[in-house]
Amino acid sequence: MSALRESLGFLTSRLRQVGIFVALILIVLLFQVLTDGILLQPQNVTNLVVQNSYILILAIGMVMVIIAGHIDLSVGSIAGFIGAVSGVMIVHWGWAWWIAIPACLLVGALVGAWQGYWIAYVGIPAFIVTLAGMLIFRGLTLITLKNQQITPFPDELRALGGGFLPDISGGTSMLEWLTVILGVGGTAAILFQSIKERRIRRKFNLENEPMAWFATKTAFIAVLMLAITFLLASYRGTPIVLIVLAVLVIAYSALMSNSIFGRHTYAIGGNLHAAELSGIKTKAVTFRLFVNMGVLAALAGLVFTARLNSAQPAGGTGFELDSIAAAFIGGAAVQGGIGTVAGAMIGGLIMGVLNNGMSILGLGTDYQQLIKGLVLLLAVGFDIFNKNRSGGGTTVAKRFKWKTAPSDSAEEPMPAAKTPAAVAAVAEPAVAKPAGGTVGAGPVSAVENS
Amino acid sequence: MNVPILQMRGITKTFPGVKALQDVTLDVNRGEVHAICGENGAGKSTLMKVLSGVYPHNTFDGDILFENEPCDFSTISDSEKRGIVIIHQELALSPYLSIAENIFLGNELASRGWVDWRKTNLEAAKLLARVGLSENPVTPIQHISVGKQQLVEIAKALSKEVKLLILDEPTAALNDEDSGHLLDLILHLKGQGVTSIIISHKLNEIRKVADAVTIIRDGRTIETLRLDQGQITQERIIRGMVGRDLESLYPDRTPSIGEEVLRIEDWTVQHPQDHSRTVVHNASLNVRKGEVVGLAGLMGAGRTELAMSVFGRTYGRAVSGKVFKHGQEINTSTVPEAIRHGIAYATEDRKHYGLNLIEDIKRNVSMAALGKLAKRGWVDRNEETIVANRYRTSMNIKAPSVAAITGKLSGGNQQKVVLSKWMFSDPDVLILDEPTRGIDVGAKFEIYTIIAELAAEGKAVIVISSELPELLGICDRIYTLSAGHITGEVPIAEATQETLMHYMTQEKE
Numbered sequence: 018m019s020a021l022r023e024s025l026g027f028l029t030s031r032l033r034q035v036g037i038f039v040a041l042i043l044i045v046l047l048f049q050v051l052t053d054g055i056l057l058q059p060q061n062v063t064n065l066v067v068q069n070s071y072i073l074i075l076a077i078g079m080v081m082v083i084i085a086g087h088i089d090l091s092v093g094s095i096a097g098f099i100g101a102v103s104g105v106m107i108v109h110w111g112w113a114w115w116i117a118i119p120a121c122l123l124v125g126a127l128v129g130a131w132q133g134y135w136i137a138y139v140g141i142p143a144f145i146v147t148l149a150g151m152l153i154f155r156g157l158t159l160i161t162l163k164n165q166q167i168t169p170f171p172d173e174l175r176a177l178g179g180g181f182l183p184d185i186s187g188g189t190s191m192l193e194w195l196t197v198i199l200g201v202g203g204t205a206a207i208l209f210q211s212i213k214e215r216r217i218r219r220k221f222n223l224e225n226e227p228m229a230w231f232a233t234k235t236a237f238i239a240v241l242m243l244a245i246t247f248l249l250a251s252y253r254g255t256p257i258v259l260i261v262l263a264v265l266v267i268a269y270s271a272l273m274s275n276s277i278f279g280r281h282t283y284a285i286g287g288n289l290h291a292a293e294l295s296g297i298k299t300k301a302v303t304f305r306l307f308v309n310m311g312v313l314a315a316l317a318g319l320v321f322t323a324r325l326n327s328a329q330p331a332g333g334t335g336f337e338l339d340s341i342a343a344a345f346i347g348g349a350a351v352q353g354g355i356g357t358v359a360g361a362m363i364g365g366l367i368m369g370v371l372n373n374g375m376s377i378l379g380l381g382t383d384y385q386q387l388i389k390g391l392v393l394l395l396a397v398g399f400d401i402f403n404k405n406r407s408g409g410g411t412t413v414a415k416r417f418k419w420k421t422a423p424s425d426s427a428e429e430p431m432p433a434a435k436t437p438a439a440v441a442a443v444a445e446p447a448v449a450k451p452a453g454g455t456v457g458a459g460p461v462s463a464v465e466n467s
Numbered sequence: 468m469n470v471p472i473l474q475m476r477g478i479t480k481t482f483p484g485v486k487a488l489q490d491v492t493l494d495v496n497r498g499e500v501h502a503i504c505g506e507n508g509a510g511k512s513t514l515m516k517v518l519s520g521v522y523p524h525n526t527f528d529g530d531i532l533f534e535n536e537p538c539d540f541s542t543i544s545d546s547e548k549r550g551i552v553i554i555h556q557e558l559a560l561s562p563y564l565s566i567a568e569n570i571f572l573g574n575e576l577a578s579r580g581w582v583d584w585r586k587t588n589l590e591a592a593k594l595l596a597r598v599g600l601s602e603n604p605v606t607p608i609q610h611i612s613v614g615k616q617q618l619v620e621i622a623k624a625l626s627k628e629v630k631l632l633i634l635d636e637p638t639a640a641l642n643d644e645d646s647g648h649l650l651d652l653i654l655h656l657k658g659q660g661v662t663s664i665i666i667s668h669k670l671n672e673i674r675k676v677a678d679a680v681t682i683i684r685d686g687r688t689i690e691t692l693r694l695d696q697g698q699i700t701q702e703r704i705i706r707g708m709v710g711r712d713l714e715s716l717y718p719d720r721t722p723s724i725g726e727e728v729l730r731i732e733d734w735t736v737q738h739p740q741d742h743s744r745t746v747v748h749n750a751s752l753n754v755r756k757g758e759v760v761g762l763a764g765l766m767g768a769g770r771t772e773l774a775m776s777v778f779g780r781t782y783g784r785a786v787s788g789k790v791f792k793h794g795q796e797i798n799t800s801t802v803p804e805a806i807r808h809g810i811a812y813a814t815e816d817r818k819h820y821g822l823n824l825i826e827d828i829k830r831n832v833s834m835a836a837l838g839k840l841a842k843r844g845w846v847d848r849n850e851e852t853i854v855a856n857r858y859r860t861s862m863n864i865k866a867p868s869v870a871a872i873t874g875k876l877s878g879g880n881q882q883k884v885v886l887s888k889w890m891f892s893d894p895d896v897l898i899l900d901e902p903t904r905g906i907d908v909g910a911k912f913e914i915y916t917i918i919a920e921l922a923a924e925g926k927a928v929i930v931i932s933s934e935l936p937e938l939l940g941i942c943d944r945i946y947t948l949s950a951g952h953i954t955g956e957v958p959i960a961e962a963t964q965e966t967l968m969h970y971m972t973q974e975k976e
Contacts, residue, residue: 221852223870277837277844284834287823294781294820295835295888296806354825 032403037348037360037396041367048374055377056370059252062245067179067324069369070258071096071317073362075340076347077269078313080361082306083344084273086286086353087136087143089310090337091150095128096318097333098154103319104167104328107174114173122315128154129311130304137303151337159330168327178324182255192247193254200246203263204239211235258320265313270358282306286353342389343368346396367392471535472497472662473518473631478529480513480522487513488527488686495631495679500653500663502673504704505683505907511666514683515633519553520546533631550630554620554637560608567591567604570623594622598652614645621652625661632656633664636905638672642765642933650676670701682707705908716912717940720919724943725756727794728927729810729896734788736769736776736951746772746783748951754896754927759918761938762931763967764948770931771815773948774898778812779805792895806835811894813885815901815931817878821885824874828866829855831873831884836892858887863913879910886917897921898929903937915941935964947971 048056055061075092082089099121106117128150135146185195215231226234249255273279281302284292293299317336322328347364349356368389375385475493479486488510495501505511516522518531520540531538533549540546543553560569567588576587591604598618602611608619617637624632634653638646646669653663653676667673673680680699682689689707692698730753738744747769754760764770775782777790779802790799792808799805805812814820822831832855833840840851855869862883866876873884882902889897899918903911918941922928932938938945945962947955947970955970 217849221849221856223852223868275846275848277841277846280830280833280837280846283826283830284823287825288819290820291823292834294778294802294812294814296779296802296892297834298803350825354823 037363041363044367044370048370052374052377056374059248062248063252063256065369065373066259067256069365070262071321072336072339072343073262073365074265074313074317075336076343076361076365077265077358078310079340080344080349080356080358081282082310083349084286084353084356085282085303085306089147091147091154092314092340093333093336094151094154095311095314096321096336097158099125099315099318100322100328100332101158101161103322105161107170108167118319121319122312125311125315126308129308133304133307136307137300162328162330164330166327166329170326174323175326176257178320180257181253182257184254192250196250196254197246199255200242204242208235208239266358266362273358283354339368342393346393470497474532476530478517478527480517480527486686491688493681495662495664498657498660498662499678500657500665500676502677502680503664503666503683504680504708509683510686511683515553515635519543519551547627550628552624552627552629553633554624556636558616558620560616562609563607565605565607566602566619569608569619570594570626594625597625598622614641617649629661631662635666638669670704674699680704684708708908718916718919722757722943724758727753727755729754730791731777732789736772736783737785739784746951750953752946752953754929756927757922757925759922759928759930759942761942761945762929762948763935763938763945764971768948769951770948771900774812774900774931778810806892809895811889811892812898813889813900815904817881817885822873822881827870827872828884829869832858832887832891835888854891862887862917879906882906882914896927900931902930935967949973
């Protein structure tokens with residue numbers, strides 16, 4: 018009985034994380050019913066992954082930039098620009114994909130360095146620099162493409178957007194076995210990691226989640242991963258881009274929670290002055306964040322171009338809005354210092370499922386945009402409401418200097434997003450499956466595939 | 468004379484999981500200055516928020532009678548209509564607006580939506596005169612000193628025809644002179660019939676102005692002391708606040724002073740914006756192993772500016788001068804360099820410059836020396852937790868665990884986290900800027916003990932403080948600054964408040 022009460026208390030204190038997860042599940046269920054089961058058909062699930070992958074890749078970099086207290090409005094244009102560059106390199110110049118891909122990522126890094134320089138070292142707000150970048154790189158895209166699309170791309174590059182891992186059973190069995198092995202292996206790894214994490218927390222007397230909640234959550238994640246594995250395996254197996262995404266999510270989650278660089282990023286966003294006075298090289302960290310964002314935007318551009326099999330003048334338009342929305346729906350704080358890669362992925366999936374579901378239903382982009390806008394507003398509104406309800410929001414606490422005595426803010430006002438995310442983060446690659454094409458994905462919406 | 472103006476009865480305010488106030492009683496008589504004392508987190512601010520309508524009337528239990536009429540405020544403006552005005556310690560002024568605009572902010576003198584500027588400025592000038600200011604009402608608020616801004620806040624309160632003025636730590640950011648003015652003004656207003664409630668940590672101020680003192684501890688009223696009954700004594704207030712007698716305000720220590728660790732020579736710093744102003748002039752000072760050196764000075768004397776410019780040039784421009792450590796000249800032009808050379812600077816403003824308030828204790832402790840916990844860029848989080856737990860025990864940081872968010876801790880515990888952070892960076896020289904600001908009496912003693920221990924470990928400690936008794940209590944040697952010049956160097960045996968104040972006010976040309 019007391020365990021139940023404890024769990025309930027815990028759930029209320031973690032309303033944000035639980036809420037976003039529940040929201041994703043509800044949205045999936047809703048569209049599953051509305052679309053008469055099309056949403057979770059193996060083919061559509063596969064589609065969701067591929068269509069949404071570039072937004073999720075962008076959201077990784079975006080949430081990091083947002084955690085540091087900045088924003089990047091230029092990622093859509095950079096993705097489009099890199100798409101154009103890759104077209105010139107591969108189609109016009111005939112470069113091999115294994116030279117062109119690193120070269121494109123390098124160009125992305127240079128673009129990021131350009132913006133990072135203005136933001137970190139000159140001190141122009143990121144909003145302005147990247148707004149300029151949005152125009153600059155859209156312009157460069159048009160110039161590079163001479164306002165015409167470049168197509169077709171060789172199969173090797175196209176595999177990045179629409180390819181699958183080879184079927185080791187030679188297409189004879191019901192399930193694609195490599196996918197099953199990866200899925201089951203991944204699930205086992207997550208279980209192992211979660212239990213290990215919990216043991217460590219207990220060992221150091223840190224507050225732990227109640228056992229009931231921990232068990233439910235872990236079991237749920239495991240079941241979810243296995244379900245997705247089953248769905249993917251009964252269609253064409255594991256999309257290559259899912260592997261790319263999984264590696265990125267694991268690597269960046271670890272980077273953000275365990276590396277000096279990641280920790281400095283949180284420190285800068287949480288309190289820039291304190292970070293500076295603690296000897297953190299804030300400018301260097303900011304610069305690197307934007308270089309990283311440039312590389313990820315380049316990768317997203319490559320995936321998108323590969324998927325469409327063409328580099329288009331308008332490619333990547335609106336990606337910045339989707340990736341920013343993903344980060345905020347996923348719990349990142351506008352003032353910085355709070356957010357997780359895992360959260361941004363869930364946020365991205367919510368947007369993706371909405372897109373995909375509404376496309377299947379045949380809703381026009383007018384209603385799609387209206388609904389997505391409202392979802393973003395509600396998600397962040399819920400955050401703010403939550404903070405105020407728990408007494409003394411963060412901004413209030415900052416204003417009144419000595420007033421944050423424990424009694425005044427008995428309940429944690431901030432979405433303490435980081436701790437549970439360490440566990441949830443590992444779950445990401447698997448969860449990262451249902452998703453629908455966003456703005457740029459018009460021509461490849463789910464309807465066409467079903 | 469003893470006519471009650473305010474009676475708060477049985478106030479109980481509960482936050483999820485915590486009783487912030489429990490059956491609190493407060494009686495304030497008309498025309499008196501009533502001080503509220505209590506440690507940080509005791510519930511003083513919560514009580515004032517209950518009174519002023521920040522917490523609406525149905526969110527707490529108990530009754531409030533103001534001028535014998537029950538109060539059920541839902542917002543601050545409800546309480547202001549009845550003449551209850553609260554002035555927060557962090558001033559609520561808009562820096563770019565004029566004094567007059569600020570005074571009538573939200574309460575504009577207007578007809579049919581259009582501001583009457585002539586009337587606004589005239590009325591503002593009258594109100595300014597009442598608080599003893601002769602400033603032009605059209606001066607932007609950012610161009611007057613913090614002390615005067617505080618007075619403008621009071622003028623603003625007067626414009627609302629205040630009957631009960633609540634001041635939350637009004638002198639925390641003021642120097643002694645401005646504090647004195649402010650306290651005089653409170654007494655002056657008392658003469659005009661304004662009742663005041665003043666929340667303060669400074670016992671000497673309370674003794675100067677208060678007719679009555681109510682002590683709150685752990686959300687309960689301990690007692691109300693009245694001047695006319697001869698009850699207001701420092702010992703009694705402290706005993707009430709901490710629940711025990713403090714034999715001594717400062718720990719005993721026997722200094723064991725070694726060789727010179729840090730020497731600063733001919734240090735000169737210009738103001739970062741105003742290039743014609745030199746904030747520190749040719750300052751030279753030194754500190755030795757195991758020694759606690761004080762830096763005394765009035766507000767604006769350049770103490771913090773001196774310290775921050777030495778610590779990675781985090782203040783000022785055109786910094787010139789030399790820093791020597793163990794006789795070798797060192798480069799401290801960036802914070803990482805300064806830290807590498809074993810210098811640590813714990814800021815006077817821990818909320819804005821010292822802590823990441825949305826992060827937990829362990830991440831704040833490790834912030835300045837994350838590299839010590841990392842291999843090839845990856846942080847060993849277990850080690851981090853072990854380190855943080857070690858400091859939690861040794862510094863007596865009161866928190867459920869090292870995963871507690873620092874923004875939720877009391878001022879004293881936050882300060883201990885800041886000190887832990889710098890101790891973990893393993894410095895040879897610690898510069899502590901106002902280490903006990905905004906901290907209650909019990910925690911102050913703990914901080915002093917930590918400083919004494921640091922010195923005993925062989926660290927060189929520089930303490931900047933506005934409280935002279937504090938410097939006299941913990942230092943071995945005190946430098947005085949006045950208008951950017953070092954005007955005196957006084958061994959503790961010769962130091963008294965009077966000699967220090969003499970040097971601190973000395974003009975040097």
